[in-house]
Amino acid sequence: MVFTPREDIEVAKAAVCEEPADLFTADARDVITRACSAYLGPRKLTALELLYHPRHQADLTNSGTSAMQAVQKTASWQVRGMSVPVSERIRRLWEIVDKARLDMAAQVDALAPEPLTPQNATSLLTRPPEEDVAAFAFRTLASLAAGLAEKKTWKDKIDTVLTVGAAAADGPALACIDMLLAELIRPADALAETVGAFETAGDGIGLLLPLIDATAKPTDAPPKVPLAVQFYKLLARAPMPETRTALAAHVVRQVTGPDKMTNRSLADEIGFVVELRERLMVDGGLIGGETTQEALERRLARSLSDQTIDMLMQGTQCAGDRVMRALTLHRKVFGEAAQGYLEQYVVELMGQPQVESKLMPEGLSVRKQIKALGALHRSLKASTITGRARDRMANQVEQAQAALLDKTRLLEKLNDGSGSAAERLMRVVDLCREGAFTDGRNADRARAAAQQLMKRPDFLDSYLDGASQKGERASRLRDLQRKLAEARIV
Template sequence: MVFTPREDIEVAKSAICEEAADLFTPDARETITRACAAYLGPRKLTAIEILYSPRHQTDLMNSGTSAMQAVQKAASWQVRGMSVPVSERIRRLWDIIDQAKAAMAEEVEALDPAPMTPETAGALFARRGDESSPAHTFRILCSVAAGLADKKGWADKLDTLLKIAASADTPEALACIDRFLGELLRPVEVLPEVIGDLPTAGEAVASLLALLNGTARPTDAPPKAVLSVPFYKLMTRAPMPDSRAALAAHIVRLVSGPDKMTAKTLAEEIQAVVELRDTLVFEGALIGGEVTQEALERRLGRALSDQTIDMLMQGTRCVGERVMRAVALHSKVFGETAREYLEQYVADLMGQPQLEAKLVAEGLSLRQQIMALGALYRALKGSQLGDRAKGRMTRQVEQAQTALLDSSRLLEKLNDGSGSAAERLMRVVDLCREGAFTEGENADRARAAAQQLMKRPDFLASYLDGAEQKGERATRLRDLQRKLAEARIV
């Protein structure tokens, strides 16, 4: 089961009722819930309670225009895009409703289902003699509806239902409980009763997801939410598909809503949204499908803007560091708006005048500057930017490093620098191994300089200086060979 949000018309069209029994299908119940929302909400009622309670049906019919408006809504949704007149569909629905109401009254009178309470649940769940499965299920549903009839609020109804559920020890009984629970869980105000009043949307989503995928345990239930422990226990011991669908619907609502996922920094919020997409994959599909995907993309689009980018770049000291952070974000985020914003941001950074002077932070040593440019080059080279933009920007970094090598004459000074020939060589080898030089001419220059240094007559002696034993000298030479190979010098 993967919950997929549907529009009113889509739901109603999947519940084209042609006979009384069709009113009791899941799609028909959902259509009733939506069409009767103005009546059900204030009275803390659900569609399933209406369907299995003659008392509630009578109250609805006597409530003025509520029933009429609900039928008109459902009929207009169902004939949308069809040549059937709304008036004709309204008449047909009233015929079906009248039939269902009469049949319900007759069956209830014959069965005389007692209101189910936590004390009587065990006996009422038991099958009577040769009672058929449909009759058994119908009687249980009517008894549960009657047992909830005098409960005034969502919490009171939920509490009663969960206590009744403790006596449900067969798949049939649990399926009946699930039908009611699935609808009782839909209202937003019910959620804190079962998962607690959590401070962020992300924490609520995490709790709901654990319940949905079966990883939550009764010990995970929040102690301050009185109904959470029996709810967690029930979700642990039974499939409860309707209830899980209701939890999935809340996940989609929270993800689509305005509340932040975390109470952390903007960068951590973005990371949480990025990770959430993979977390919300359930049974091989994203919970909520395109609705969830678009909601996550909107969140990233809002998070990445001219108003927020400075917050994300806090701690960076130069253009190069900002580009690297933006490129790293670009590889993680999804959605056209967020990715295009970061692409333009990087392009603007790399399009500044006198760029070379801004690519690395002030106060760095020559070695650190070379390494910083190499790291920026690698980040751009491995980025998901477009090929043309990537090629242009990597050339800019390469040219900046070339200019630095030319002005410092770092490589040319290797032969006359301080320290032994071996020490000077290893400084270049380490830079090459770390990818400090940009690919192409700069890396080739560094390797050529290293090879030239190795040809000095004093190189081998300086490298083996202090290695007295033959085995130690062999080990040191093998280590050199390995490092030269890693640096691609030989």
């Protein structure tokens, strides 16, 4: 299930009602919820309760301007971008609403639905063979609305629906429970009554996602929230698509909201947002679609700026460390703004005067300096930074390593250094195997030095020293051949 949020106008245009029956569709109920929010919210009412209870309809009609404002709002949404006068659409909507109200009052009066309660839920939610599914749905929703009529809080209403929902055994009954429960948990305060409040937006998302993808178990329910266990049990045993869609809408609300995802460090916050995008992928699509993608990109863009970058670089000892950390982030983050800022940061770091002398921390051995420059070069070459800038910076590192090799004469000293020829060779072989030398002239230079060592007359004897048995000598030679191949020396 991939949920995509819609604007008021978009929903209204999908629910252009022409007959009273059209008011009962999912899109029309969504429009009613939005257009009547100022009336429904304070009274803890849902669109379904309004549609299936004549008293609620009469109260809205007699409430003053609330009904008029809702109709005007809906009409203005539906004619936006059209040549139809809003007054004409208002007139037509009133005709439809008035007829629906009269028809509903007559149907409910003729049916006289028994209010659905935990005591009669089993019998009322059982469909007799002679009752078709449409008639059963009407009777059930009217009974649900009647059963909730005197409930004044979201908690009481949700508690009632969850309790009677436990008695719903088949698809039609569960569909009715699903429709009403989805509308009941739409407000943020109603959701908090159901699964609890969240300390951070990330906590809320982490709790809701398993409910959405049907992996949550009743034992996962927050223990201190009275309604949570019932809610988890119902979602564990039934599809409940509308309820899961309502939960997905809450996830998008958390993602697009202003609250931080975590109460942890800035680096952890960025890491959470990056990982969250993968967690929000359901059925091949992103929950919330482009709305979610854009919100996540904005979060990353806000997290990366001149004011925050120093916080992310805490613990680094040199320019090379900072470049490496920025490149790691650049590979992980998404969005042009976040990636662009990190690219600019790396380019500016590498553009500092005499940056080559700042690429490594002080006090490193020559061997460790070589390895550090090789790792930085590999990271630059593998980065997704713009090609020309990437190649220019990689070339800077290659030149810095070449200058270090010239200054220290590390490779030239191999022929007359301490230790056996075999020991000196393996120092170079191990560096080559680890990718310590930058690809190109520096790596070629190291391999050439290794080959020179292998030509020394004392090399083979020093390498096989201590291996008296023929099998042991053969094993050592095979091991040498493998390492030389890995180092690309032979």
